Amino acid sequence: MALSRSMRACLHSGRLALLAILVSGGIVLQVLACALYNNWWPMLTVLMYLLLPMPLIFFLGSDTSSMMSTGGDGWVNFTKFLTGASIVGSIAIPSILKHAGIIGWGALTMELSSFVVFGVAILWFLQMNGEDEYSGVF
Amino acid sequence: MDNNNLLAAWPIVAPGVAGAVFGAGWWFWVDAVVCSAAAVPFLHYLPGFFASFAALMFNCVSREDIGDSYYSPYDDSEWRVKLWLFISYVVSFVSLAGAVGFLVQDALTDSGPSAWTGTAGVLQCVFVLVSGLIYWTCHSED
Numbered sequence: 352m353a354l355s356r357s358m359r360a361c362l363h364s365g366r367l368a369l370l371a372i373l374v375s376g377g378i379v380l381q382v383l384a385c386a387l388y389n390n391w392w393p394m395l396t397v398l399m400y401l402l403l404p405m406p407l408i409f410f411l412g413s414d415t416s417s418m419m420s421t422g423g424d425g426w427v428n429f430t431k432f433l434t435g436a437s438i439v440g441s442i443a444i445p446s447i448l449k450h451a452g453i454i455g456w457g458a459l460t461m462e463l464s465s466f467v468v469f470g471v472a473i474l475w476f477l478q479m480n481g482e483d484e485y486s487g488v489f
Numbered sequence: 490m491d492n493n494n495l496l497a498a499w500p501i502v503a504p505g506v507a508g509a510v511f512g513a514g515w516w517f518w519v520d521a522v523v524c525s526a527a528a529v530p531f532l533h534y535l536p537g538f539f540a541s542f543a544a545l546m547f548n549c550v551s552r553e554d555i556g557d558s559y560y561s562p563y564d565d566s567e568w569r570v571k572l573w574l575f576i577s578y579v580v581s582f583v584s585l586a587g588a589v590g591f592l593v594q595d596a597l598t599d600s601g602p603s604a605w606t607g608t609a610g611v612l613q614c615v616f617v618l619v620s621g622l623i624y625w626t627c628h629s630e631d
Binding site for chain 1: 511
């Protein structure tokens with residue numbers, strides 16, 4: 352099915368809007384997890400969320416294939432390492448807070464769902480970027 | 490078919506997996522320290538730190554430095570690389586042994602850290618070393 356150019360542009364901006372909604376939903380869940388229980392400890396997870404998209408921020412602008420290529424540039428590998436560590440950290444910090452009894456089940460659930468929402472948004476963004484590469488050249 | 494794809498994708502995801510495993514190791518330790526009723530003495534932190542240091546050490550050498558394909562009669566620096574690797578192995582095994590020793594001590598005595606602290610220490614050591622190994626497999630595959 353060949354979409355006209357304007358249709359494709361409309362779909363693209365629609366997808367971007369959905370992506371933005373997802374990210375803001377994640378932020379809302381994160382803040383709610385703290386505000387509803389008047390306990391601001393879960394905000395520590397934000398530290399991990401800052402580390403998570405590092406490979407994207409640093410390397411997506413230059414050349415997407417450098418991330419997916421096997422020839423590991425040292426810095427690309429290191430940012431992937433940071434991403435892996437921050438993914439585990441985003442799950443670990445709420446779990447540790449729950450284990451120590453500082454937050455309850457509701458806050459833990461909201462934290463974890465905020466993490467899942469962010470993960471889906473990032474994966475979808477990566478997929479969208481990959482698609483653009485193929486359809487970009489006319 | 491699936492095995493081939495997995496093998497091809499490994500160098501791409503290996504640093505991420507290594508980071509995840511490394512993080513898991515350290516976060517287990519943080520959990521044990523935070524949830525410990527008794528204060529954890531500084532000595533118990535050491536196996537984890539030394540394991541991380543050892544993982545860093547053996548990631549400093551690339552595979553080609555120790556390969557037999559690189560031969561030069563004027564180059565006698567191979568022994569330095571091997572000594573570096575040997576020291577990193579010694580440090581990692583000693584830290585692992587220390588972690589296991591602390592686990593045994595924690596399990597046997599009632600005063601002091603609980604058995605979970607000792608277990609987390611061993612898990613931390615193992616995960617950190619495994620993470621170093623995983624990272625090593627990816628960075629020299631060119």
